[in-house]
Amino acid sequence: MVKIGIIGATGYVGAELLRLLLSHPKVEVAALSSVSFVGQEISNVYKNFLNKTDLICESADEVVKKCDVIFTALPHGLSEDIAKKAIDNKKICIDMGADFRLSSEDEYEEWYGKKFTQPALHSKSVYGLPELNKEKIKQCSLIANPGCFPTTIELGLMPLLKNSLIKLDNIICDSKSGTTGAGRGLTINTHFPEENETFAPYKVGAHRHTPEIEETLSTMANDKVNVTFTPHLLPINRGILSTIYCSPKNKVNLEEIHKLYLDFYKDEPFVNILPLGEIASIKNVRLTNDCFISLHLNHRQDQIIVVSTIDNMIKGAAGQAIQNMNIILGFNETDGLNLIAPAF
Amino acid sequence: MVKIGIIGATGYVGAELLRLLLSHPKVEVAALSSVSFVGQEISNVYKNFLNKTDLICESADEVVKKCDVIFTALPHGLSEDIAKKAIDNKKICIDMGADFRLSSEDEYEEWYGKKFTQPALHSKSVYGLPELNKEKIKQCSLIANPGCFPTTIELGLMPLLKNSLIKLDNIICDSKSGTTGAGRGLTINTHFPEENETFAPYKVGAHRHTPEIEETLSTMANDKVNVTFTPHLLPINRGILSTIYCSPKNKVNLEEIHKLYLDFYKDEPFVNILPLGEIASIKNVRLTNDCFISLHLNHRQDQIIVVSTIDNMIKGAAGQAIQNMNIILGFNETDGLNLIAPAF
Amino acid sequence: MVKIGIIGATGYVGAELLRLLLSHPKVEVAALSSVSFVGQEISNVYKNFLNKTDLICESADEVVKKCDVIFTALPHGLSEDIAKKAIDNKKICIDMGADFRLSSEDEYEEWYGKKFTQPALHSKSVYGLPELNKEKIKQCSLIANPGCFPTTIELGLMPLLKNSLIKLDNIICDSKSGTTGAGRGLTINTHFPEENETFAPYKVGAHRHTPEIEETLSTMANDKVNVTFTPHLLPINRGILSTIYCSPKNKVNLEEIHKLYLDFYKDEPFVNILPLGEIASIKNVRLTNDCFISLHLNHRQDQIIVVSTIDNMIKGAAGQAIQNMNIILGFNETDGLNLIAPAF
Amino acid sequence: MVKIGIIGATGYVGAELLRLLLSHPKVEVAALSSVSFVGQEISNVYKNFLNKTDLICESADEVVKKCDVIFTALPHGLSEDIAKKAIDNKKICIDMGADFRLSSEDEYEEWYGKKFTQPALHSKSVYGLPELNKEKIKQCSLIANPGCFPTTIELGLMPLLKNSLIKLDNIICDSKSGTTGAGRGLTINTHFPEENETFAPYKVGAHRHTPEIEETLSTMANDKVNVTFTPHLLPINRGILSTIYCSPKNKVNLEEIHKLYLDFYKDEPFVNILPLGEIASIKNVRLTNDCFISLHLNHRQDQIIVVSTIDNMIKGAAGQAIQNMNIILGFNETDGLNLIAPAF
Structure with a gap:
């Protein structure tokens, strides 16, 4: 099974990604990280995971080392260096934050108040709206998952x-x-x-x-x-x-x-x-x-x-990230995402 | 005290108008009507009026007869005839429905699917947005209270x-x-x-x-x-x-x-x-x-x-209607409407 | 695949059961019934089923005929006759209403105001709280699914x-x-x-x-x-x-x-x-x-x-009914029910 | 007009008290205090007061000095010393916190983890449930307003x-x-x-x-x-x-x-x-x-x-405190409290 890591697992996007991936038929969530909760079980932070997983929050470095696909769910400005490490180690990185969404560094600086920390990496990333960029996503290891x-x-x-x-x-x-x-x-x-x-x-x-x-x-x-x-x-x-x-x-x-x-x-x-x-x-x-x-x-x-x-939280974040992963890994695009809305 | 009647008192707008008028310092609610609840106490329909008023729902005719100012809170098409009766009897009528809001009968027919039943009356009505028409409202006995x-x-x-x-x-x-x-x-x-x-x-x-x-x-x-x-x-x-x-x-x-x-x-x-x-x-x-x-x-x-x-329900309906009444009757525009929003 | 029918599919319990069963790995929902919507697609009634199923509401009789397991999601008093027909035809019937929950007909009459219509059938039913009656449920074809x-x-x-x-x-x-x-x-x-x-x-x-x-x-x-x-x-x-x-x-x-x-x-x-x-x-x-x-x-x-x-709606109705079905059919008790609560 | 002061005006109870007192016919809110917002207009903290009052948060000492009736809306343990100062200066003090609610210091220590700071004062206070203690409240200057x-x-x-x-x-x-x-x-x-x-x-x-x-x-x-x-x-x-x-x-x-x-x-x-x-x-x-x-x-x-x-927030806090004030000051018990619940 493909080993998945989530960096920033205790934020809402990270927690939702974990929930969905635990039901994905073709991957295994192998590691989580969290700055605030290192060493704690994720089920201590979110009781909905009680008896569903015993994963423990580790450091981001551990997650990158252990996993094949790295999802980053972090505030802007924190994903670029992690993505660099992941890509250098031939891993797949799907960033759910804003770091790779804008192609123009000037525009990024204007709206986010900082420069790119890994400018060379940006040309390798693809904007992960599958309905627009599916063919590019298939060839890519670094995805900028769109905003909601x-x-x-x-x-x-x-x-x-x-x-x-x-x-x-x-x-x-x-x-x-x-x-x-x-x-x-x-x-x-x-x-x-x-x-x-x-x-x-x-x-x-x-x-x-x-x-x-x-x-x-x-x-x-x-x-x-x-x-x-x-x-x-x-x-x-x-x-x-x-x-x-x-x-x-x-x-x-x-x-x-x-x-x-x-x-x-x-x-x-x-x-x-x-x-x-x-x-x-x-x-x-x-x-x-x-x-x-x-x-x-x-x-x-x-x-x-x-x-x-x-x-x-799903098509606007965690679900679209899984959709991108499915495309990259050659799975069915809907694997783990066959969800029907509750009527009430 | 000025005697007030509410026609259609068991709908939401009518009930809200009653609640506000019960605290108005210069008027007395003298009669209510309701098609569905004639003969019942309004506090049977809305328990919030328990021990606050013992008014009983009567017929619309009774209300017009007893009161000086008639508020109509009715589905469109039902206020014109009541307004006619009120105006003919030198009463003030404030219609909270749509009947007098449009000046063009063609436009009214296009959107509401029917013609005016009292076309002559329309020229006597004023659109009751006080911030636009205050001077006209002062002179008027028939108000088309604006939509929300x-x-x-x-x-x-x-x-x-x-x-x-x-x-x-x-x-x-x-x-x-x-x-x-x-x-x-x-x-x-x-x-x-x-x-x-x-x-x-x-x-x-x-x-x-x-x-x-x-x-x-x-x-x-x-x-x-x-x-x-x-x-x-x-x-x-x-x-x-x-x-x-x-x-x-x-x-x-x-x-x-x-x-x-x-x-x-x-x-x-x-x-x-x-x-x-x-x-x-x-x-x-x-x-x-x-x-x-x-x-x-x-x-x-x-x-x-x-x-x-x-x-x-207030500036978009019952409160604005009271504001119009205050203007017509020469009261302070804010009488009964000195309300402070709860912060939570 | 086991063929499933839902009688009363347009009520809330029926609709929730359909949603869950569409994701069950070992059964196929083969037919639905509804008194009010016969001939209509269920996705007309509940838009969440749009593009998820094209099932059409039929009569209860059709459902019993076509299916191996019949779920009844009906107001009390309407399930007994359908259950009779199902059991007579060697089908499994899981009633999500109240008809078979009380063993005493007197008690039933006191609280529900009517007598049993199929009194002989009641001795064959089991109260479907799996944590209490799992062994009995395994041997049974007629389940009284508990109240919420x-x-x-x-x-x-x-x-x-x-x-x-x-x-x-x-x-x-x-x-x-x-x-x-x-x-x-x-x-x-x-x-x-x-x-x-x-x-x-x-x-x-x-x-x-x-x-x-x-x-x-x-x-x-x-x-x-x-x-x-x-x-x-x-x-x-x-x-x-x-x-x-x-x-x-x-x-x-x-x-x-x-x-x-x-x-x-x-x-x-x-x-x-x-x-x-x-x-x-x-x-x-x-x-x-x-x-x-x-x-x-x-x-x-x-x-x-x-x-x-x-x-x-789930452990209190549709999910517990599926749990009972899983037990009767020898499936894993958790099939189709491996659900993780959203944290928010 | 009686001058009212609120100590702790930016908490929820204090803000609700202010809202109600601004409509009270017989008192004037003369001063507010807040630890966190000294020097700021209360309408900066709660926009619902914009154009309704221009009161500015001062220190607790200023409030006690300026006012005849002092309401304290503070976490437990902070009201006793303020109440002492108020009572020593012949003011009325109505404490909306827990400091004076329990007569037994042992019980207080067991549940709140601290001793009384003004033990002598407690015998002068009355538990302000008017339906129980109305006669005592009339004679009293220090009220322990009940919990909600x-x-x-x-x-x-x-x-x-x-x-x-x-x-x-x-x-x-x-x-x-x-x-x-x-x-x-x-x-x-x-x-x-x-x-x-x-x-x-x-x-x-x-x-x-x-x-x-x-x-x-x-x-x-x-x-x-x-x-x-x-x-x-x-x-x-x-x-x-x-x-x-x-x-x-x-x-x-x-x-x-x-x-x-x-x-x-x-x-x-x-x-x-x-x-x-x-x-x-x-x-x-x-x-x-x-x-x-x-x-x-x-x-x-x-x-x-x-x-x-x-x-x-009202009968469970701010309203009951006003009811107590009305009783002490010889007002109608319902002054400022003639409120009708919105039906929706």
């Missing part, structure tokens, strides 16, 4: 952009995320009595996923795309839903666009285009690796509205 | 539109509402296990508040305004937050716009403009008649983002 | 009762359930704005699970057990937690009781006894077939407090 | 205990509280994704409210009362509901007990006894100073079940 918000927006717009159907100068992306997206760190905004029964945007006009979205959409369009991206925090645990507004270049027929989407994604196991008239909802995708998309026009029929939704 | 979504959007955009600062051809209004907006009627979408832990838009491109928004914004702009309006359902009880995207005609300075808003609303007791850098949140306004507005630019500084939030 | 509340209480008390350690005359069972326990039927109590942000007991002193609990506990104790059982409704979707208060016959040593529980359940794959000092929580078991139990004393050390928690 | 859980249990049992109707050796109090009870301090248990959609007890058999409950119930019974008290944390913001199980000394007639309760509380403005057959619910009391009580028997009619519910 960008995944919804990129999958939602790809058929329109690849077919040059919409204007590129101001696409509005109004996105809403559950609170797991904010991670395990305690903040007043995620203190239960403060977040429950309320709703608000955050980082308006300034969220770090903006350059990732613009770079990837520009690649799809083969031209510069500008977006206005506003994230909001929902008082639920899981799920992202993006409502995307774009202007068609020419008069639009919604049936044709719908057919285009169905055709575009017909071989993609995780992208589901809803029938016209239905509306995508977070509950369609919760606890799955699926992306559900529904298509709409405004009342004057001159504006396309794309609704795109995923589970932020 | 329109209130957020109209207050959010009025200073920009009155000053001709933005383009009018496609304003994006991405709005999110708590579930009380859907009322007391049982539906699968508001069944707890179906609505909890999820989020989705509804009536995309087709919500009946669209023509109301467009008519009022056009009045403000003195020119035709087009909007794309998408409502979403939040898994919370109360509150609407609208994220509004608009394009300035010329290069924008956010400080100047902020000053404009502060100045524009400086005499309005219920509109609060947040300091630049802060973001409006539903919890700022829950259980109050306030509207909180925050102002933002996107990262390229070429798109204005207005965040506007109210309590849908 | 009873499962928590029975698993929580079995080691104490089998070892005659507690008094039997008044055990207090204070139980709290998520709203899925109320099913898919619309009621004002489960209307989102009415149930959100509140909490209350229901059917105090009068819930129909009471005689089931008392009968099973009496079997365990080999003596008459009396309980006071109070169910409460939690504003969450899934999970039941019962806080159970009982008086030891003699002075208690908590460490010894804890060892007793660990030993009693050491071969049971789904019952987890938490270390002393930890407290069972619904999040330990959500979306799994597990039961977590923690053990405590009050501050004077003279009262045992057992906290027992399950997912009401 | 104890308030529900003491009001729920007082008529039974005062009339010697129940056994005293083991009353079971199964209590459930919203998360505001845990305060503003960040913990992993109140991190939104950890607390949402779950439910569990905490501090089983060991909560510090236990001795307060036992002391007060013993006073009522004029004999030693023992309780088993288990608090649970509900995924809601506000409200406590206690389900209380007690054994009658003799055969019980529920109608008689109900009449007894109605009569016992007939002059108490905040205690509401529901009609027989109805069940108290947190939504009856949210955002009010009310306590709702419903009465039940188990199915064998040999165990009384009392359901008692309050808003933990």
Whole structure:
């Protein structure tokens, strides 16, 4: 069995990855690391693992040494050196943080306030949105797993952009995320009595996923795309839903666009285009690796509205990382990811 | 004391109006009506009224006869005839439904599927957004109390539109509402296990508040305004937050716009403009008649983002109706509405 | 592959059973029935099944004819005749309703207001709590799958009762359930704005699970057990937690009781006894077939407090039914039920 | 106007007290203190106070100097010295913490791990449950405002205990509280994704409210009362509901007990006894100073079940403190507390 290591296993993304990989038929999780909990069983940190695994948190170095595939689930700026070590040792590295998502170091510095620590490594990495880059991913050992918000927006717009159907100068992306997206760190905004029964945007006009979205959409369009991206925090645990507004270049027929989407994604196991008239909802995708998309026009029929939704912890993080691993290792793309959303 | 009647007192808007009016210092609720609960105490229907009032539901006719001010909280199409009777009898009528909100009967027929039953009455009604129409409201006996979504959007955009600062051809209004907006009627979408832990838009491109928004914004702009309006359902009880995207005609300075808003609303007791850098949140306004507005630019500084939030049951319905009543009766505009949001 | 049929597939229990069985490695769901949705795809009723199954709702008769194992997920009083037909045709029938749970027809009539329609069949049925009746279940074709509340209480008390350690005359069972326990039927109590942000007991002193609990506990104790059982409704979707208060016959040593529980359940794959000092929580078991139990004393050390928690839809319904099926068919008891609770 | 000071105004109890007092017709909040936010406007800490008050946090000493009535909302152990200073200066002091709730210093030391710092002061304090001690409160300048859980249990049992109707050796109090009870301090248990959609007890058999409950119930019974008290944390913001199980000394007639309760509380403005057959619910009391009580028997009619519910922040803290102030100052007991629960 392929030996898997998770670096940063006690954060939310790491813990979700562990949960999913423990049910994967073709791999074995061989080692975990955590800065804060070295020497402790993961089931001490998350009781849901009691009697499911007795893995103990080790150092990152141990994990790299023991494993064939290394997943890094770390705050930005901490993955590059680990990735270097992994790649130098002929391992596969899938980074679930932001370190390899932007190709431009200038852009990275502008939004993240620091330079690349391993600039040479970046050219070897591939942006791990399988529906966009599957062939490149197959050949690659270093994956930049996409951000959660960008995944919804990129999958939602790809058929329109690849077919040059919409204007590129101001696409509005109004996105809403559950609170797991904010991670395990305690903040007043995620203190239960403060977040429950309320709703608000955050980082308006300034969220770090903006350059990732613009770079990837520009690649799809083969031209510069500008977006206005506003994230909001929902008082639920899981799920992202993006409502995307774009202007068609020419008069639009919604049936044709719908057919285009169905055709575009017909071989993609995780992208589901809803029938016209239905509306995508977070509950369609919760606890799955699926992306559900529904298509709409405004009342004057001159504006396309794309609704795109995923589970932020799965297709937006851990599940997409496993999908990338499956592609690299030649497994079925859906291995370990055959998940059906609970209806309630 | 002025005698108040509520027609449709057992719906959510009617019940909220009753709760607020029971604490109003200058009026007395004298009669209630309900189609489904005639003869029953309102405290049988809503236990929160136990030992607070012993009012009993009567017929609508009784209410009109007994009272000086009639509030109608009814599904569309049912208020016109009652309003006729009230006005003919020199009473004041404040309609919290949709019957008098649109000035064009054609537009009304297109969106609501029926014609006006009292067309002559419509010219006597005023759209009851006090921040827009205060002087007209003072002179009027028949008020069309605004819809909840329109209130957020109209207050959010009025200073920009009155000053001709933005383009009018496609304003994006991405709005999110708590579930009380859907009322007391049982539906699968508001069944707890179906609505909890999820989020989705509804009536995309087709919500009946669209023509109301467009008519009022056009009045403000003195020119035709087009909007794309998408409502979403939040898994919370109360509150609407609208994220509004608009394009300035010329290069924008956010400080100047902020000053404009502060100045524009400086005499309005219920509109609060947040300091630049802060973001409006539903919890700022829950259980109050306030509207909180925050102002933002996107990262390229070429798109204005207005965040506007109210309590849908109060400023979006019952509270605004009381505000209109206060204005008509010459009371302090804030009488009965001096509410402070619970912090949690 | 064994052919499975679900009668009542569009209710919450039926739908959850379908979701779990679609991932079971050794069976095939061959047919579904529903009174309200005959002829419709199940994915029309529950969108989470879109692209996961194209099964269509048929009549109950068709299901019995086509399948080897019949699961009935029906309101009480409707399963007996179907079970008769299944058993007569040498099929296996697992009833997830209440029809076969009580051995006494008088007791059944007292609590459910009707008599048995197939009284002869009842002697052939076994109460399907595997931790109590595993050997009997292996030999049986007709299973009375336990109620959700009873499962928590029975698993929580079995080691104490089998070892005659507690008094039997008044055990207090204070139980709290998520709203899925109320099913898919619309009621004002489960209307989102009415149930959100509140909490209350229901059917105090009068819930129909009471005689089931008392009968099973009496079997365990080999003596008459009396309980006071109070169910409460939690504003969450899934999970039941019962806080159970009982008086030891003699002075208690908590460490010894804890060892007793660990030993009693050491071969049971789904019952987890938490270390002393930890407290069972619904999040330990959500979306799994597990039961977590923690053990405590009050501050004077003279009262045992057992906290027992399950997912009401899985160990409390669909999952336990599959566990029973696995036992009857000679599969691994955990087949299709190797589920790890999401940590968040 | 009477000048009010709040010491510890930035905690949840202090902030709620401020919110309520700003609407009180006969007092003026003159000063606030906070250790962490000295020099800052309270509206910086809680945006709900924006444009409602411009009070600035000062030192505790300043507050005592400026005000006539001092409310202390502090962690245990910090109020005694402040109370001393207030009393020495002929001020009124209402302590919302635990410092003066227990009469026995030994008991205090056992549960809180420290001794009294002002032991002489304790004999001057009165336990501020108005329904029990109204006459004493009128004469007193130092109030120990009751804990939130104890308030529900003491009001729920007082008529039974005062009339010697129940056994005293083991009353079971199964209590459930919203998360505001845990305060503003960040913990992993109140991190939104950890607390949402779950439910569990905490501090089983060991909560510090236990001795307060036992002391007060013993006073009522004029004999030693023992309780088993288990608090649970509900995924809601506000409200406590206690389900209380007690054994009658003799055969019980529920109608008689109900009449007894109605009569016992007939002059108490905040205690509401529901009609027989109805069940108290947190939504009856949210955002009010009310306590709702419903009465039940188990199915064998040999165990009384009392359901008692309050808003933990109001009748369980800030509202009850105002009620005590009203009594001491000779105001109407309901001044500033005429609150009606929102129905949704």
